[in-house]
Amino acid sequence: MNNSGKEISKIAQIANLLSVRQMRGAGLGTAEYDLLRLVKQQPGISQKDACAQLDMDKGALARRAVNLEQKGYLTRRSNPKDARSQLLFPEPKADQMDDAGDSAEDAFYGWLLEGLSEEERGQFCEALRILEERARKESEDGFPNVNVKPGLARSVAEREERPAAAEVSGAQPLSGTKKKKTADTQLPSAQDESDPKPEKRSRRQDPDVWLL
Secondary structure, three states: OOOHHHHHHHHHHHHHHHHHHHHHHOOOOHHHHHHHHHHHHOOOEEHHHHHHHHOOOHHHHHHHHHHHHHOOOEEEEEEOOEEEEEEEEEOOHHHHHHHHHHHHHHHHHHHHHOOOOHHHHHHHHHHHHHHHHHHHHHHHOOOOOOOOOOOOOOOHHHHHHOOHHHHOOOOOOOOOOOOOOOOOOOOOOHHHHHOOOOOOOOOOOOHHHHHO
């Protein structure tokens, strides 16, 4: 099997890691940087549309938009067509972060190509140019020639039924959601106190319960 596609993806991921480190040094997280780039590409985008394009929870996106506004990277404005909607606009400071990310990637790829001879670099860059043109045309045509195995991607309906936060191991529940009561959190009622049966101890009250 030809794994050249996976190798290209791995190199791109490593380059992106360097950019992410640059962003973190400036106080930006990966999700914030993704939102900032989208706002730069589509100034005036609504938070609702940003949620759809980034596949992000409404509350999570709103928090990141507030954080970016407080850091001076974007501005939120009321939508004149819908008072309940917020529109996002980039600030000049956003250009500096984009330049920093691009600069990091340029430095990485420049260093990477130093391992090739001049002839190898020329051949490699020409091959990449051909592949880039082929990929762009296929994307513009709607990927008619790429055969993707069914069942690899979740359907939109499935994503809507299961909140994104529930998919992340150890994720905290979103604000407004009710936590399920457990034996550790339930308090004994008056009826329990009058019950002659032995009191049931929780794991938190007595670690020895784990051994029963």
